[in-house]
Amino acid sequence: MTDHVIRPVRADEWEKVKELRLVALSDPLAPVAFLETAADAAERPDAFWQDRARGAAEGRGVRQFVAEAPDGRWDGSVTLFIEGVGTTDFLEQEVEQNQGHVVGVFVRAEQRGTGIVDALFTAALEWAWSLDEPELERVRLFVHEGNARAGAFYRRFGFEPSGVVIPKPGDPASKELEYVFVRPVG
Template sequence: MNQYVIRPVRGDEWAKVKELRIAALNDPAAPVAFLETVAEAEGRPDAFWQGRADGTSHGRTARQFVAEGPGGKWAGSVTVLVEESGTTDIFGQDIGQAQGHLVGVFVRPEQRGTGLTEGLFRAALEWCWSLEEPELGRARLFVHEGNARAAAFYRRFGFEATGHVVPVPADPSAKELEYVLPRP
């Protein structure tokens, strides 16, 4: 972990954002970790990736954090979306209080268990709690009911299951479980 720097993505790093996302979608756990397929990601134009990198590099609505290693290779990432009260989330649910929504969690297999995921989460949550407008009352994430490894990590990190369940958009017979972490 010591050789990695965890930092926000820069707007001009769209090609690396794309490469890491496609690597994540090629991971064997992708079907229970992401709501997108490799084919969908590979079919998106460069303008999409440019917008994604730019949109998560500054401002107060979203931030993507990456773990950058020697030679500039990215080993992992997490993105925070700010959900303001009075809006709806990606599942169409009303947002009661402003919150950070952690999405796109991925660490390359060879770096799992090294502390990178914890470092990415610390950076993401530090950013969440630093926002003053809107002040975020909690952070949340969803985990597929079949992704026990991820759920165990989230619990170890302090997230708790709320009991709120939503269907997976591509497979309504599968469920996503909500986990939350209150603002300290």
């Protein structure tokens, strides 16, 4: 990997959170990777981005990790939400086990293949496993059926298809596949 620092976002970094999200949503794979468009995100007020950065930096329910280059530029990000037993997930289904949910995975095109995504996932899973209230049983994510590159990475990293297949929100003709990483024993 390059000499990037992998770390959680800080509450005052909302402008960088916004900038990287807009870059991610402008990527050619964005329509199969994200549930939001660049145009919609660009219209959000500064208060939205401030709240988003603060929540991802300070809350126990979500943490965003970034790959920061020596010049301060963010070259990648991954966000992990906590879904506790009895809560409702984004599909409006009751959560049956304590789990993490990875979203917002992005690495700038020129940095892909450098190991940044591995480092981001390592940091996110280390944080997930460090939580003791609730102690997570697994981490999950969804990947579009047509996003073979992402699916290959998730499998290489240790995620396994669960067999759960859902229609893509907003595009019921497309499918999203659930992958899970079960908490290591010991």
